[in-house]
Amino acid sequence: xxxxxxxxxxxxxxxxxxxxxxxxxxxxxxxxxxxxxxxxxxxxxxxxxxxxxxxxxxxxxxxxxxxxxxxxxxxxxxxxxxxxxxxxxxxxxxxxxxxxxxxxxxxxxxxxxxxxxxxxxxxxxxxxxxxxxxxxxxxxxxxxxxxxxxxxxxxxxxxxxxx
Numbered sequence: 001x002x003x004x005x006x007x008x009x010x011x012x013x014x015x016x017x018x019x020x021x022x023x024x025x026x027x028x029x030x031x032x033x034x035x036x037x038x039x040x041x042x043x044x045x046x047x048x049x050x051x052x053x054x055x056x057x058x059x060x061x062x063x064x065x066x067x068x069x070x071x072x073x074x075x076x077x078x079x080x081x082x083x084x085x086x087x088x089x090x091x092x093x094x095x096x097x098x099x100x101x102x103x104x105x106x107x108x109x110x111x112x113x114x115x116x117x118x119x120x121x122x123x124x125x126x127x128x129x130x131x132x133x134x135x136x137x138x139x140x141x142x143x144x145x146x147x148x149x150x151x152x153x154x155x156x157x158x159x160x161x162x163x
Contacts, residue, residue, distance in 0.1 A: 001141055005149045014088050015074075017148055021103045022070045022112065022133060025088060028098035031149075040102060040139040042066050059127035065113065065134030068104060078130040085128045101148040104135070108143045111135060 008014055018025075024040055034040050042064045060067045069086055073079050104112075112133040119129070141147075 001144045001147050003147045003149065005151065007151050009152075011088075014150065017101060017150070018069070018071045018088075018103075019074050020072055022068050022072065022109060023104060024066060024068050024102045024139065026100050026102075028100065031098075031100040034100070034102075034141070038141050040066050040141070040144075042137060059118065060113070060132065060134030063113075063134060065136050066139050068112065068133045068135055069128075070112075070114065070131055070133045073130070076130070082129050082131050086131060098149060098151045101150055102139075102141075102144045103146040103148070104139070105143045105145045108135070108139075 006013070006017060008017075026034070026040075043061050043066075058067070069088075071079075074083075112135055114133045115127070115130045118127070118134075
């Protein structure tokens with residue numbers, strides 16, 4: 001796994017890192033545990049702090065999967081209709097100034113459950129259509145190609161929309 005540190009100044013900087021890939025993003029406070037354990041574990045037991053305030057009905061969390069965002073089809077109408085639901089800036093909060101993005105190896109893509117696999121069963125659960133995917137149980141770091149350590153430039157917090 002290659003580790004790359006990046007300093008971002010705006011949302012488009014984040015998009016440039018992830019477009020065309022499938023990735024897991026987590027606040028910095030979860031990173032040490034991931035690196036120590038050698039895996040990204042599912043959060044079915046709610047052991048890990050999350051910026052999502054959706055309660056207990058996340059579709060993939062309920063099924064003991066690790067959630068990923070699929071940004072391979074970022075130009076598609078379905079992606080554009082649902083992209084705002086991802087809000088990656090939730091992971092880039094002023095108290096930590098950092099987050100981690102883990103890019104999944106293409107060889108692991110067939111293991112993912114995608115919207116096409118679950119769209120009929122997702123009623124009543126939180127899921128981002130066409131974008132969110134689930135990886136069963138846990139993700140060993142050996143199948144992560146790149147770990148981006150993303151840090152926000154101080155100017156990021158001066159944007160009016162962030163207040």
